[in-house]
Amino acid sequence: MTSGAAIKQGFRLARRSRGVVWILFLTNLGLAALAALPIYRGILRFTGYSLMSQELVRGLSADWLTDFAINNPGALERYAAVITLVGLLAIPVNTVLAGGVLCFLRDPAAGFSLGGFFRDTARYAWRLIRLMILGLICYWIVLRLLNQGLSGHLGEWTHDWQSDRAVFWLQLGVSILLLLGLGFVNLVLDYARLKLVMEDGLSAACAFFSSLGFCLARFRRAATVYILPTLCGLALLGLYRLVVPWSVINAPVAEGTWTQYRGPLLVALLFLVQQVVIFGRFWFRVATWGSEWSYYAGTRPGVAPPAPAPAEIPSPS
Numbered sequence: 001m002t003s004g005a006a007i008k009q010g011f012r013l014a015r016r017s018r019g020v021v022w023i024l025f026l027t028n029l030g031l032a033a034l035a036a037l038p039i040y041r042g043i044l045r046f047t048g049y050s051l052m053s054q055e056l057v058r059g060l061s062a063d064w065l066t067d068f069a070i071n072n073p074g075a076l077e078r079y080a081a082v083i084t085l086v087g088l089l090a091i092p093v094n095t096v097l098a099g100g101v102l103c104f105l106r107d108p109a110a111g112f113s114l115g116g117f118f119r120d121t122a123r124y125a126w127r128l129i130r131l132m133i134l135g136l137i138c139y140w141i142v143l144r145l146l147n148q149g150l151s152g153h154l155g156e157w158t159h160d161w162q163s164d165r166a167v168f169w170l171q172l173g174v175s176i177l178l179l180l181g182l183g184f185v186n187l188v189l190d191y192a193r194l195k196l197v198m199e200d201g202l203s204a205a206c207a208f209f210s211s212l213g214f215c216l217a218r219f220r221r222a223a224t225v226y227i228l229p230t231l232c233g234l235a236l237l238g239l240y241r242l243v244v245p246w247s248v249i250n251a252p253v254a255e256g257t258w259t260q261y262r263g264p265l266l267v268a269l270l271f272l273v274q275q276v277v278i279f280g281r282f283w284f285r286v287a288t289w290g291s292e293w294s295y296y297a298g299t300r301p302g303v304a305p306p307a308p309a310p311a312e313i314p315s316p317s
Contacts, residue, residue, distance in 0.1 A: 039082075092129060130205075142181040
């Protein structure tokens with residue numbers, strides 16, 4: 001199967017995967033709410049229902065944030081710690097949920113059920129966690145070698161250079177190399193997850209090293225299948241930034257009966273738009289997995305790519 005055909009098949013699979021996309025979206029929305037709850041309660045306790053609480057609807061003021069930090073010593077550090085912990089929790093949670101998504105992609109014609117999804121999630125949970133640990137070790141190695149090692153040596157080498165432009169381009173090259181290294185680890189982990197589910201009984205280490213060989217042998221097509229749907233998700237963020245009327249949102253509020261409702265309504269509308277964008281990004285993530293699954297299955301002898309459910313035949317009237 002060519003990379004173009006695999007991507008088309010992946011998008012067709014994603015259109016039938018709304019159930020698993022909703023699970024990914026709602027789970028991560030719950031984690032985000034868990035991280036934001038202490039911050040919300042702290043701000044509400046400090047401002048109450050004063051005029052300042054209405055001003056904060058339109059954005060945080062630097063003066064108010066300084067005043068808040070002075071009157072609540074250690075609060076910002078505690079909030080940062082909560083956000084960090086929830087962010088770390090999101091890594092294994094999304095890793096485990098990937099097992100249920102990939103099991104659905106294996107046989108989408110069987111349809112989606114919540115119980116079946118979580119049974120499949122539990123079935124592959126520990127192997128995916130072990131694969132996640134291998135991936136974190138690889139991320140650390142890449143960051144250690146490129147971000148600290150190469151970048152540090154480059155900084156010492158160019159310390160006495162007179163041309164800032166030359167130093168900038170060298171540091172930019174290291175940063176691009178770092179992103180490429182992290183992206184390659186992502187690519188290997190994606191195909192390793194596919195192997196764990198597709199070739200049942202495989203260990204996490206075997207899946208990782210087999211995926212590494214697969215990606216090196218078929219790098220161009222494997223990377224194309226991974227990159228193009230991922231870029232669609234990034235393009236969605238760019239579209240959001242261009243379409244949202246920030247000048248209207250940040251415009252000063254005129255006096256009148258509309259004033260007391262304008263801020264909350266704009267915030268609510270902006271929140272809904274942002275959730276639509278996040279849902280779309282999860283949809284493109286599932287489309288990426290579907291594309292990778294279709295391409296990988298097409299390269300395996302005796303393994304058929306996932307087929308969509310047959311179309312319903314209308315009964316004769």
